[in-house]
Amino acid sequence: MSTIKDVAEAAGVSIATVSRALHGLPRVSEATRQRVLAAAAELRYVASPSAASLASGQTNAIGVVAPFVNRWYFAAIVHSAEERLRKAGYDLLLYSLGTDTHERRRAFSGTLLRKRVDGVLVLGLHPTAEEVAALSAVGGPVAIVGADVPGWASVRIDDEAAARCAVRHLLDLGHRRIGFIGGADELHTAMPADRRVGYRAELAAAGLPALPELEAVGGFTVSGGHLAAKRLLGLPEPPTALFAASDEMAMGAVQAARRSGLRVPEDVSVIGIDDHEMAELMDLTTVAQPVVAQGELAAEMILTALTDGEQPLPAITVPTELMVRGTTSSPRG
Amino acid sequence: MSTIKDVAEAAGVSIATVSRALHGLPRVSEATRQRVLAAAAELRYVASPSAASLASGQTNAIGVVAPFVNRWYFAAIVHSAEERLRKAGYDLLLYSLGTDTHERRRAFSGTLLRKRVDGVLVLGLHPTAEEVAALSAVGGPVAIVGADVPGWASVRIDDEAAARCAVRHLLDLGHRRIGFIGGADELHTAMPADRRVGYRAELAAAGLPALPELEAVGGFTVSGGHLAAKRLLGLPEPPTALFAASDEMAMGAVQAARRSGLRVPEDVSVIGIDDHEMAELMDLTTVAQPVVAQGELAAEMILTALTDGEQPLPAITVPTELMVRGTTSSPRG
DNA sequence: CTGAAAGCGCTTACAG
DNA sequence: CTGAAAGCGCTTACAG
Known part of the structure; x- marks a missing residue:
């Protein structure tokens, strides 16, 4: 060499x-x-990148911290961010934390990232105040996707508004008994809580009570959504519509309904959030969020912060869009 | 600091x-x-990783080169490999090449990876002899998933056998007119060609001809599979069963059949390869391949090569398994 | 426009 | 068991 x-x-x-x-x-x-x-x-x-880094104090690498990469949302964002960063000459160091609290601590404390990256991209995690302070101390600019943090750049959808949009669609169709399938670890990820808030707020705006028995935990997986829907549809007085906080859970819910002998949407309507790549295939009504754009924007923000120094970090909210497909309709009767 | x-x-x-x-x-x-x-x-x-690398000659990083990360197969492998590598103290540098020939060249030529990583993991690409030589010259051990290359460690399924297994299942059910939906860029990725070979071989073993009009290109995407199936099912004498070289294409094919007013499996059977996370949801018959295991094995091989020096690099073939679900049955009549 | 030299922060023989 | 020192391969003021 x-x-x-x-x-x-x-x-x-x-x-x-x-x-x-x-x-x-x-x-x-x-x-x-x-x-x-x-x-x-x-x-x-x-x-030699090592020698160059040592001499210049820049690593030319961006760290990406996410709970998973093997989920549609994260994979799409990582892919689009990577492309943008590589084009700008930056390497992407991937830290896929899983649900391991220990790894999460290592990542946010800076042990993993300090002196290793020029900037950090955080995906789908809701850091605590302590974690924010620690990661900020790593030095470079931080951008977060799916939440917003003072002092960091951020790209996200308005989760509460997206949820309200989904529920409103069901209300407009005439549904009055609407179940909710949310996440589990509200502490770890950002949006479940907001989406639940939106669900309740839209019900309230329609003069409907938020019934605890109509809220279930789906853990953001297909099988979790399946289980949650099964429980809700097995209720003595089952909901006529289900709003799942993600498309993966919504797909599991559709499956659960069909396996219970219910027709979708005739017997029960289902709506999700995301516009997952398989949503069209499953003819799933959903509230679409632009993932590629979010990844690119986040990458762009970091690059700008890296070159442009001390200008304020933007906090962008990208729009969502209701995609009416075949899993929602008016309730019978 | x-x-x-x-x-x-x-x-x-x-x-x-x-x-x-x-x-x-x-x-x-x-x-x-x-x-x-x-x-x-x-x-x-x-x-400081830079200082340590410069002094020791080791980067403690592994480069992962893949065409995509936002596809189920690649995302799953990256996720499992990353976990294993991080546990061993290695960082993962992600190079998601897309379909860009220029980026592919940069990655394989070593411009991107030389002096930057201790080893390389190649996913789902079929490098040319030239690329193999160039990447090998980067220095560290290389492991490839989804193909095998002399001199590199490898993990893969037997693509030809998997395809034959799928076709045999259809033959066993009584199908004689079986369509094939494969990839497009046979030069870039490894397995499409092998799976097509298996398809033809199994037909031949059953004394059936390989009819060119029954082979279509699906590009390994849902929409590609949809289009390909639409064409095949619109033939004057359409196939009674479709074998797609991936589950994503198979899902697109199921959708195409249903949109054409055909029932699956009564009117047309569909089988894929993968056991995609959504396959069970869609009740898709498929030939399952273990993705997590492949990612872990590949990471393990690199780690072993890194520590154990000059022992021969293994070439492992992992088993596949036929998962009979609801999209295949005997043809009518 | 170009070069000599300091320095980045480590690791690793080499002595002791 | 411990330290002094060389050296890894660059970047970047500083001179000229």
């Missing part, structure tokens, strides 16, 4: 000049630059 | 001793080690 010294010798210049030429800095004659570029290409020279 | 020097001063030892104590190396007295550990904790010291 060739080093900058090899290139310098081959080009007949100093290593300082090689560095400047390769970085496109001014104060290098065009002739010299060409000679250096040719020598570097010839030697297949690639600068 | 504290450096090793701060810790050394606080503990009253040299930086060499700090380094040894923190790494758990021998030849440090227990008392000294405790003192160093305490000082490091007190100062919230985290070693």
Whole structure:
């Protein structure tokens, strides 16, 4: 593996000049630059990121912290953010925490990220005040997707409004007994709580009570949604419609209804949030959120903060859209 | 941010001793080690990865190169590999190439990875001989998932056998006119070709011809599968069963059949490969492949190669399993 | 426009 | 068991 010294010798210049030429800095004659570029290409020279980082104090890497990557929402955001960051010359260090509290602590405390990244992208987690302080102390700009934190850049949907939109759709269709399938670990992720708030608020706005027995926990998985729906539909007085806080849970709910011999939407309506890539396939009515855009925006914000220094970090709310498909209709009778 | 020097001063030892104590190396007295550990904790010291890499020649990072992360198969493998690698103290650098040939070239040429990672994990790509040579020249061990390459560690399923298993299931049910929905860019990814080979081979073993008009391109997406199925089912003499080389395409095919007014499986059977997380939900018959295990195995192989030096790199084939669900049955009549 | 040199923060023989 | 010192390969003022 060739080093900058090899290139310098081959080009007949100093290593300082090689560095400047390769970085496109001014104060290098065009002739010299060409000679250096040719020598570097010839030697297949690639600068050592470690050495460059040590000398410059920049790592040219962004850390991405998420609970999962193998879920539609996170995978889509990671993919779009990665593309944007790589284009800007940044590497993406992935920390997929799972549900492990210990790993979560390591990530947020900075043990994992300090001195390793120039900035951090947090996905789908709702950090505590302590965690915010710790991550902020890592040094670089932080952007969060799916929540907002003072001092950090953020991209999110209005979860409460999205939930209200979904419930309103059901109300407009004539439903009055509407079940809710939410997440479980409200402490860990941001949006479940907000979506539940929206559910209750929209019911209240329609003069309907929020009945505890109509709220179930789905854990944001297909099988969790299935189980939750099964319980709700087995109630003595079952709901005529189900609002699931994510499409994956909504899909599980549709399945549960059908396995219980109920037709969707004739016997029970189901609506989700997301517009998961499989939602159209399943003809699922949902409130769509733009995931690719959120990933790109978050990446963009970090890049801007990295170059533009001290300008205020934006907090963006992206719009959602009701997608009426085949799993919702008016209740019978 | 504290450096090793701060810790050394606080503990009253040299930086060499700090380094040894923190790494758990021998030849440090227990008392000294405790003192160093305490000082490091007190100062919230985290070693600079750049400095450590530059001095040691190791990056403690593994590069993961994949065409996508936002597809079930890749996301699942990245997630499980990341967990294993992080546990071993390695960072995961993600390179999600997309379909961009330019980025692919950069990744395989080593421009992206050289001097940056200790090993590489390649997912779902079928590198050319040239690419293999270039990536091998990066230096560290390489493991590939979904294909096998001489000189690299590998984990994969037997794609041809999996395809034959799927087709055999359809033959056993009595189908004789079986359509195939495969990928598109056979040059880029490994398995499409093998799965097509298996399809043809199993037909041949049953004394049936491989009819070109029964083979369609689905591009490994739901919508691609939908389109391909639509074409096949619109044939003057349509197939009574469809074998899709992935579950996502199979799901698209099921949808296409239903939208054409055909019942699945009464009018047309559909089988896929994968056992996608949504397959059970859709009651899709498929040939299951273990994704989590493949990710873990691949990570394990790299870790072993990294520590155990020059032992031969394993090439493992993991088993697949036919999952008979509700989208396949005997043809009518 | 170019070079000599300091310095980034570690690891690792080498001495003792 | 511990320390002094070289060296990893860059970047970046500082001179000229």
